[in-house]
Structures are given as C-alpha cells and as structure tokens.
Amino acid sequence: MKKVARSTIVVSTVIIGISAILLSNALAQRSSRGRGGEQSGSELEKPSVPKDDNERKILGILADIRATQSYRNVPPQDGRFLRITAESMNAKNVVEIGTSTGYSGIWFGMALQKTGGKLTTFEIDAQRAATARANFKRAGLADIITLVEGNAHDEIKKLKDTIDILFLDADKEGYIDYLDKLLPLVRPGGLVIAHNISPRMTDPKFMEAITTNPNLETIVRSGVGVTLKKR
C-alpha cells in the first residue's frame, strides 16, 4: 500500500474514534437531563446527615433493613421524601398501606417523632409484619406506629380519624379501592402519595381517579404520585 493511502486510513480511523467518543458523551449528558434539557439535579444530593444520636441510630437501622431484610422497600430517596413531607406538613396522622419490613414506616416515624403524630400501617404477610414490629421497636418508634396485620381492604374500614398523608404501597390493583375508601378521610390540604406509578404498573382506573377530579391536583415524579386534596 502506498504511503499516502496508509496515512489516509490512519487519519480516518482517528476521526471515527473521536466522533464516537463525542457522540457517547453527548448521549450520556442527554440521559442525565430532563425532557426540557435541564439536569434533574438529584445527582447533587448527598446522604442524610444525622442531627443527633437518635437520628444516627435510626439511619443505622434503616441501612441495616436495606442490607439484611429488604423486601420491595422504597428506595432511600423516596424514604427521605416521605420524611420531609410528613415533617414539613406537621402531619399528625399518617396511614400507610403496605408495611413490608417497616422501612418506609421508619422514615415516617422519624418525622412523626418531631410532629407528635402517629402512623397506622397495614400488612397482610405475618412474617413481614413480625419483622416490621421488631424494627419499629428497636428504632424506638413502637409507641407511635401501630401495625395492623391483615387484609387492608377490610381493615381500613375501621379507620375514623382525619388523615394528613395516605401512602399507598401495596397491591397495585387495589389502589382504587383504597382511594375510594380513604379519600373522604384525607383532610383538605392533605396528600395521597402513591408508589410505583408507571404506565406498566398502574391501574388506569386509579390514574383516572387522581388526574380528572377537580378537587385533586396530581403530579408524578420518578414513579411517585403526589396528589393534593385541594382546600
């Protein structure tokens, strides 16, 4: 091969290589941005910083649950969102459908310790209920969290108190029934927070109910539906 032809091949190969790198960088950058071209910002988050020994202990228990007893628990960023929401709303009464091993319940509990509120959480599986009870106890939250063992579709009929936050995280096809039964108890200005909201997992009847009712305002972010019951 002539010298000129060989150097043309080398130059072309270098150009193709550089183009591929530039393209993959552009795609990576695009995937960390929202649809409007803005960055989501969550990449700037840092782990929770404990304020005192009590928070340090509870954060340690949360990490332990994730490491050794995890069963379909919300991710830490959603747990932190639940705590921030409950504490900033000064929530006094939170209802959770789907306790699992108590991970999200403990995030709520951290807030409710500060607000003087309580959590009632429902779990159908006896073994997970027992694990959650033990976790609430070791986190020092047993006096503010009531775990109701059984089918939530039946058990929630006994609820009478006004609800600040209703958190749905159990059987996805059951969300519409939970909403029908408990929305009347959610106070004006209160929230319904629904986990695992996605086109694949969510019952269209539930989405219809929370997005077309003029008394409700709903957004969905990262699979979490947040519905305000308007005042």
Ligand SMILES: C[S@@+](CC[C@H](N)C(=O)[O-])C[C@H]1O[C@@H](n2cnc3c(N)ncnc32)[C@H](O)[C@@H]1O
């Ligand atoms: C996704 S997990 C809940 C995770 C939990 N919120 C957390 O983040 O730690 C769903 C739980 O709902 C429970 N569940 C499903 N159907 C239920 C029902 N009808 N009544 C009560 N609990 C139910 C399941 O047994 C399971 O433990």
